[in-house]
Amino acid sequence: MNITLNETLNKLRKIYQSVITIWLVLFVIFSSVSVAKSIPLNTQIELVNSELFILKDPKLLLDVDDAFARFRLGDFVKNHNNEVSFGFTNSAVWAVLPIKNTSDSSVPLILKVDNAWLDEIDVFFYEQSILAKTVMLGDTSAFSNRERQKRMPSVAYQFKPGTTYIVMRLKSDDPMTFPVYIGDVESVEEFDQHNGYFYGALYGALIILLIYNLALYAYSKELRYFLYSFYLFSFTAFNFMYTGHGFWLLWPTEPALQQWLMPLLMFVYLCSGVMFTIEYLQVKKYLPKLYSYRPFIYGFLAIVGCLIVIVGSKSFAVMAQLIILSTVTVWMLIIGYYSLKSGNPLAKFFVPAVFLGTTGSFISSMTTWGLFPYTQWAFRGIEIGMLLEMSLLSVSFAFNFKVAYDAKLTAEHYARIDPLTSLYNRRALKELVYPVWNLGSRQQTSMSILLIDLDWFKRINDEFGHIVGDDVLKHVAHALKSRLRASDIILRWGGEEFLVFLPDTDVLQARALAEKMRCYFDENNVNDFAKVTISVGVASGVASKVSFDDLLKLADASLYKAKKSGRNQVVIVDELSQELV
Numbered sequence: 149m150n151i152t153l154n155e156t157l158n159k160l161r162k163i164y165q166s167v168i169t170i171w172l173v174l175f176v177i178f179s180s181v182s183v184a185k186s187i188p189l190n191t192q193i194e195l196v197n198s199e200l201f202i203l204k205d206p207k208l209l210l211d212v213d214d215a216f217a218r219f220r221l222g223d224f225v226k227n228h229n230n231e232v233s234f235g236f237t238n239s240a241v242w243a244v245l246p247i248k249n250t251s252d253s254s255v256p257l258i259l260k261v262d263n264a265w266l267d268e269i270d271v272f273f274y275e276q277s278i279l280a281k282t283v284m285l286g287d288t289s290a291f292s293n294r295e296r297q298k299r300m301p302s303v304a305y306q307f308k309p310g311t312t313y314i315v316m317r318l319k320s321d322d323p324m325t326f327p328v329y330i331g332d333v334e335s336v337e338e339f340d341q342h343n344g345y346f347y348g349a350l351y352g353a354l355i356i357l358l359i360y361n362l363a364l365y366a367y368s369k370e371l372r373y374f375l376y377s378f379y380l381f382s383f384t385a386f387n388f389m390y391t392g393h394g395f396w397l398l399w400p401t402e403p404a405l406q407q408w409l410m411p412l413l414m415f416v417y418l419c420s421g422v423m424f425t426i427e428y429l430q431v432k433k434y435l436p437k438l439y440s441y442r443p444f445i446y447g448f449l450a451i452v453g454c455l456i457v458i459v460g461s462k463s464f465a466v467m468a469q470l471i472i473l474s475t476v477t478v479w480m481l482i483i484g485y486y487s488l489k490s491g492n493p494l495a496k497f498f499v500p501a502v503f504l505g506t507t508g509s510f511i512s513s514m515t516t517w518g519l520f521p522y523t524q525w526a527f528r529g530i531e532i533g534m535l536l537e538m539s540l541l542s543v544s545f546a547f548n549f550k551v552a553y554d555a556k557l558t559a560e561h562y563a564r565i566d567p568l569t570s571l572y573n574r575r576a577l578k579e580l581v582y583p584v585w586n587l588g589s590r591q592q593t594s595m596s597i598l599l600i601d602l603d604w605f606k607r608i609n610d611e612f613g614h615i616v617g618d619d620v621l622k623h624v625a626h627a628l629k630s631r632l633r634a635s636d637i638i639l640r641w642g643g644e645e646f647l648v649f650l651p652d653t654d655v656l657q658a659r660a661l662a663e664k665m666r667c668y669f670d671e672n673n674v675n676d677f678a679k680v681t682i683s684v685g686v687a688s689g690v691a692s693k694v695s696f697d698d699l700l701k702l703a704d705a706s707l708y709k710a711k712k713s714g715r716n717q718v719v720i721v722d723e724l725s726q727e728l729v
């Protein structure tokens with residue numbers, strides 16, 4: 149009886165175990181199949197992270213068969229919230245995407261991982277439980293071995309009717325986002341094309357800014373334009389590298405280069421940012437104390453660079469630099485703020501520019517690390533932010549150039565103005581008189597020059613002092629100018645000598661004007677203290693027949709004669725007769 153009971157219990161246990169096992173297998177199969185992604189024939193590209201089943205493998209214990217068996221046993225967790233970041237920290241993550249083809253023919257689709265920065269992406273296609281295809285898409289394998297030679301890791305596959313399981317093994321040294329897209333060839337290519345437009349526009353704009361700033365440097369030889377160009381170039385190179393463009397287009401057979409260029413270019417970008425900030429914000433002038441710490445700052449960066457090489461670990465390099473990058477960014481904002489407080493006008497551009505760049509990088513980093521919801525635009529925040537930063541800094545250069553140019557024009561203007569009388573001085577002769585002379589020469593008109601000199605001016609200085617002498621000169625200048633037409637030009641020619649150029653004026657008109665001036669001073673006091681007379685040398689001629697310099701010599705000779713003949717008179721030499729009129 150006992151034997152019969154034991155046998156029966158054993159049989160029941162076996163049946164129970166079999167039922168449970170079958171139920172479990174059916175549950176796993178049906179639960180997987182029932183949640184498998186069904187594909188219509190015309191599948192648009194879509195993000196399928198919410199369809200993934202995830203299992204972390206921190207100790208790297210599993211091979212693909214183990215992982216798939218664990219999936220079938222239900223050990224994987226559904227990635228319900230469409231999360232695309234698993235915070236990889238040197239551990240592997242397994243992801244399974246079941247795809248159910250409900251049609252009765254094969255459907256060609258592309259699986260695409262929209263991140264060019266992952267070390268390992270091994271993809272396995274299981275048809276039922278048979279491994280049908282394996283591809284390695286991560287940065288640790290040569291790009292040239294990839295079946296699809298596209299910038300982002302992707303693989304094409306013919307999905308047979310029924311369910312195919314895509315098993316992925318992902319590994320990265322850094323916290324990393326992992327957006328998985330699936331779609332038909334056409335929509336994936338369209339997606340790639342849109343990304344291509346974005347990067348085309350981005351690099352186009354960055355290269356234009358680079359050329360513009362190099363041209364500014366070539367023109368001005370100012371170091372800050374060169375350092376800015378270097379900063380711009382190192383960002384572009386760094387971005388070109390980590391967006392996968394470099395691996396795709398420049399070094400497809402060199403996975404080791406792809407791995408190490410990342411920390412190297414990040415380091416160059418970081419150093420260029422520090423050097424540019426110090427030069428751009430004129431730290432030497434506005435924050436001299438900080439400027440004196442320069443050797444420590446560069447020394448610190450050099451130590452970090454050496455440490456990265458000595459440690460030789462890529463994850464250490466990337467982590468160390470992510471920390472320094474954030475520190476440098478905060479440092480840039482702080483010194484920008486203090487420069488602003490010290491009255492540096494360029495800081496007005498620098499602070500918002502760096503703020504925009506930092507905000508973009510922050511959004512990208514948070515998205516990459518899974519702390520912000522993933523969108524294509526949030527993922528590209530760093531590029532958009534940097535483009536805004538670089539553009540604003542370039543605008544600041546244009547502004548700075550304009551300020552310098554205006555200052556130069558002002559300096560040039562004042563170099564041509566006599567500060568005492570506010571008349572133009574000798575330096576303005578070429579610019580003011582020559583064009584009018586050339587016009588008169590073409591039109592065959594008469595031109596006249598009056599050279600006017602105050603008589604015995606030294607005595608006024610000696611008698612009343614230089615201040616009164618200056619005042620006399622001012623009044624004389626004003627009295628002379630007020631007797632001229634708008635088209636006449638008066639210059640302070642020397643100490644107490646004035647040159648008046650009279651376009652379209654013949655000898656008689658010139659003499660009349662000179663006489664009118666002489667009479668005025670003869671009959672009036674110039675100011676409350678002094679009376680002064682003038683001697684005037686007049687020369688007239690037709691511009692096409694005599695040069696300006698020759699006419700000036702004649703006017704000078706006339707003035708000399710006027711002085712010799714007793715002063716307070718007008719003497720005229722006609723250019724034709726060369727005789728006194």
Ligand SMILES: Nc1nc2c(ncn2[C@@H]2O[C@H](COP(=O)(O)OP(=O)(O)OP(=O)(O)O)[C@@H](O)[C@H]2O)c(=O)[nH]1
Pocket residue numbers: 568601602603604605606607609613614615616617618621642643644711715
């Ligand atoms: N106050 C003042 N004096 C000036 C200025 N420029 C030149 N002078 C003076 O003008 C005087 C010119 O003296 P001279 O060259 O001997 O000529 P003058 O006394 O006018 O005699 P003649 O020209 O021969 O009639 C000098 O005493 C200069 O110092 C100026 O800007 N201000």
